[in-house]
Amino acid sequence: MDTNAGLQATASDAVDNRRPIAEFRSVHRHYVMGDNVVKALNGVSVQVREGDYLAIMGRSGSGKSTMLNILGCLDRPTSGQYLVGGRDVSQLDDDALSDVRGREIGFIFQSFNLIPQLTVLENLEVPLFYQNRVGPESRAKAEKLASRVGLGGRLMHKPMELSGGQQQRVAIARALMNDPLFLLADEATGNLDSNTEREILDLMDELRQEGVTIVIVTHNPKVAERADRVLWLKDGVVESLTETERGKSHGASA
Amino acid sequence: MIGDSARTIRLGLKSLMLHKLRSTLTTAGILFGVASVIAMLAVGEGASDESLQRFRALGVTNILLRSTRPPDTQQSTQQSSFQAMAFGLLYSEARRIKNTLPEATVVQVREVPRNVTHGENFKSTIVVGTEPLFLDVANMSIGEGRWLTDTDVLHQSNACVLGASLARTLFPLENPIDQTILAGAEDRFRVVGVLKGQGRAAGPAGTTYDECVFTAISSSRRRFGDEIRTSSGGSFKNERVELHEIKVRVESEQQVQPAAAVLREMLDPAHKQLADLEITVPLELLRDQERQKRMFNLVLAVIASISLLVGGIGIMNVMLATVTERTREIGIRRALGAKKKNIVFQFLVEAAVLSALGGVVGVALGMIVPWGITEFFAQKTIIRPFHVALSFSISAFVGVVFGIYPAWRAANMDPVEALRHE
Ligand SMILES: Nc1ncnc2c1ncn2[C@@H]1O[C@H](COP(=O)(O)OP(=O)(O)O)[C@@H](O)[C@H]1O
Ligand SMILES: [Mg+2]
Numbered sequence: 001m002d003t004n005a006g007l008q009a010t011a012s013d014a015v016d017n018r019r020p021i022a023e024f025r026s027v028h029r030h031y032v033m034g035d036n037v038v039k040a041l042n043g044v045s046v047q048v049r050e051g052d053y054l055a056i057m058g059r060s061g062s063g064k065s066t067m068l069n070i071l072g073c074l075d076r077p078t079s080g081q082y083l084v085g086g087r088d089v090s091q092l093d094d095d096a097l098s099d100v101r102g103r104e105i106g107f108i109f110q111s112f113n114l115i116p117q118l119t120v121l122e123n124l125e126v127p128l129f130y131q132n133r134v135g136p137e138s139r140a141k142a143e144k145l146a147s148r149v150g151l152g153g154r155l156m157h158k159p160m161e162l163s164g165g166q167q168q169r170v171a172i173a174r175a176l177m178n179d180p181l182f183l184l185a186d187e188a189t190g191n192l193d194s195n196t197e198r199e200i201l202d203l204m205d206e207l208r209q210e211g212v213t214i215v216i217v218t219h220n221p222k223v224a225e226r227a228d229r230v231l232w233l234k235d236g237v238v239e240s241l242t243e244t245e246r247g248k249s250h251g252a253s254a
Numbered sequence: 255m256i257g258d259s260a261r262t263i264r265l266g267l268k269s270l271m272l273h274k275l276r277s278t279l280t281t282a283g284i285l286f287g288v289a290s291v292i293a294m295l296a297v298g299e300g301a302s303d304e305s306l307q308r309f310r311a312l313g314v315t316n317i318l319l320r321s322t323r324p325p326d327t328q329q330s331t332q333q334s335s336f337q338a339m340a341f342g343l344l345y346s347e348a349r350r351i352k353n354t355l356p357e358a359t360v361v362q363v364r365e366v367p368r369n370v371t372h373g374e375n376f377k378s379t380i381v382v383g384t385e386p387l388f389l390d391v392a393n394m395s396i397g398e399g400r401w402l403t404d405t406d407v408l409h410q411s412n413a414c415v416l417g418a419s420l421a422r423t424l425f426p427l428e429n430p431i432d433q434t435i436l437a438g439a440e441d442r443f444r445v446v447g448v449l450k451g452q453g454r455a456a457g458p459a460g461t462t463y464d465e466c467v468f469t470a471i472s473s474s475r476r477r478f479g480d481e482i483r484t485s486s487g488g489s490f491k492n493e494r495v496e497l498h499e500i501k502v503r504v505e506s507e508q509q510v511q512p513a514a515a516v517l518r519e520m521l522d523p524a525h526k527q528l529a530d531l532e533i534t535v536p537l538e539l540l541r542d543q544e545r546q547k548r549m550f551n552l553v554l555a556v557i558a559s560i561s562l563l564v565g566g567i568g569i570m571n572v573m574l575a576t577v578t579e580r581t582r583e584i585g586i587r588r589a590l591g592a593k594k595k596n597i598v599f600q601f602l603v604e605a606a607v608l609s610a611l612g613g614v615v616g617v618a619l620g621m622i623v624p625w626g627i628t629e630f631f632a633q634k635t636i637i638r639p640f641h642v643a644l645s646f647s648i649s650a651f652v653g654v655v656f657g658i659y660p661a662w663r664a665a666n667m668d669p670v671e672a673l674r675h676e
Contacts, residue, residue, distance in 0.1 A: 098593040
């Protein structure tokens with residue numbers, strides 16, 4: 001029962017020529033619990049195009065995490081299609097999904113998720129390591145991105161020696177290392193105080209200005225209002241997909 | 255890919271450094287396993303090498319028949335010192351052996367203890383009366399001058415040949431050839447040759463042939479007679495011994511066993527009662543030694559397996575703990591593009607590094623211990639590079655084997671669950 005089919009695509013664009021980055025086509029994710037079937041996602045359709053900044057919101061239990069996992073290729077839909085860069089990845093095996101994660105997606109987590117025993121530089125190189133792309137170039141790139149997020153002098157530091165905000169900057173730099181199709185942030189500022197939260201959101205704004213596509217899962221309205229569009233989930237279906245003030249102004253200026 | 259492996263190994267070391275004490279304790283099992291195996295092998299090799307050399311020196315195609323003094327019985331203690339005690343091999347037996355085993359080389363040996371003197375220099379040693387073929391059968395060779403000949407035997411000549419170290423004792427500065435030495439009080443011999451040094455070569459009880467003097471058996475018999483007076487602890491004892499030893503050399507190793515059987519059958523009945531004959535078959539000893547060594551190696555292999563098993567279980571235990579502790583790291587790596595096989599490889603390398611570290615230290619310790627044993631207990635030890643390489647490889651291999659399950663567990667975690675792990 002694809003009750004949300006009508007909400008597909010976006011609310012405002014008449015003709016949108018931007019490259020499709022990530023697209024849910026009537027995605028279901030059902031968890032079988034004994035006799036019970038929990039329909040964590042129950043026919044979700046949405047399209048994210050290049051340069052989009054989409055926030056996903058919803059109450060606890062509405063299916064945000066489930067959607068994030070599928071968007072991040074950490075999980076597969078029970079039915080429906082998920083397209084990354086136009087390619088259907090909903091049937092891929094574990095290795096192929098790993099490749100999609102490694103090449104096309106930049107993860108930013110709530111708890112930063114840097115690897116504690118590695119230096120900042122080594123953490124930055126991890127995504128490229130799994131694509132056999134570690135070398136002088138990866139190092140140069142790590143240095144560039146570390147400077148980009150304001151941590152150029154901290155390459156040899158361990159995560160523990162950095163503040164939470166700094167760690168999240170490293171994590172953002174790491175998410176950019178593989179030139180992903182889009183950044184996928186999971187409550188990226190949930191562990192930060194409000195000043196630091198603002199800094200990180202500002203940094204993401206800058207990235208967005210530079211054309212980076214961002215999808216962020218949050219239940220913080222302050223975070224959501226930075227996005228162009230907000231997708232509200234409720235009981236595994238899209239309750240609404242609305243353009244924010246920002247989105248409207250962006251849309252107007254675009 | 256080499257760079258990647260190096261990186262993964264470095265990474266493994268780094269992770270292990272996080273828990274230095276735990277890693278150290280874990281490697282202890284492997285360490286002591288490897289060390290004890292290398293050390294035991296070295297000691298075993300040393301010991302068996304020593305006895306192998308000794309048996310080889312006796313000659314693997316030889317059968318050695320020795321007269322032995324019968325164990326002290328009432329009869330011998332009651333016997334007056336004037337009456338000689340007769341025992342041992344007889345000339346007639348040597349002839350019978352020659353007739354029975356016509357292919358074999360049979361050499362008769364008499365051993366008469368005497369003080370041997372030249373000028374101021376003297377040595378208490380043994381005058382070995384024997385036949386020319388002795389040299390071949392005992393695997394010895396002449397250094398200077400000549401060896402005894404059939405003519406010496408025929409004429410009961412006074413020619414003698416000195417063992418290398420005896421020559422040095424009696425003639426520290428002069429050339430011994432053509433010099434005269436005195437055996438006992440009155441028997442003079444002319445030195446016609448000096449043997450090459452034998453080192454550890456076998457000899458009559460308590461000495462080596464290097465320290466002996468050799469004459470024709472006929473000369474020995476004529477000069478010293480068959481009755482030999484020995485002094486032990488102040489009291490004199492007279493013994494009547496015709497031959498102290500008969501060395502029998504057969505033509506090939508295959509003939510050793512049959513010949514030994516023939517000889518035993520021929521000689522045992524006559525010597526059973528007095529128990530005055532000892533038959534030594536170096537080849538049998540050699541075989542025994544080899545069997546013993548195989549046994550030793552088997553026991554060693556069992557010990558090694560047990561200690562490596564224990565070490566391996568330790569490693570598995572720690573790797574399981576590591577995997578659990580680092581569940582989140584695994585989730586992160588998976589999210590960042592790691593495939594299952596990358597995770598498997600990472601933890602396998604870590605386990606292998608862990609046990610190889612134990613292996614390296616174990617090898618070092620395993621080489622120090624034999625050195626100490628040789629140094630302080632004068633026990634020969636031999637460290638074979640092959641053994642070291644084998645022990646080390648096995649230790650690394652143990653790490654891999656026991657790392658498989660933890661690594662598999664790590665790789666098969668659900669990335670979503672792993673990321674949620676606290
Ligand atoms: N692994 C799972 N097994 C069973 N049910 C699950 C699982 N994950 C999520 N759910 C259920 O799916 C629904 C959506 O969960 P989730 O996506 O975590 O929502 P949110 O992140 O918005 O709180 C919830 O009812 C939750 O209980
Ligand atoms: Mg959630």
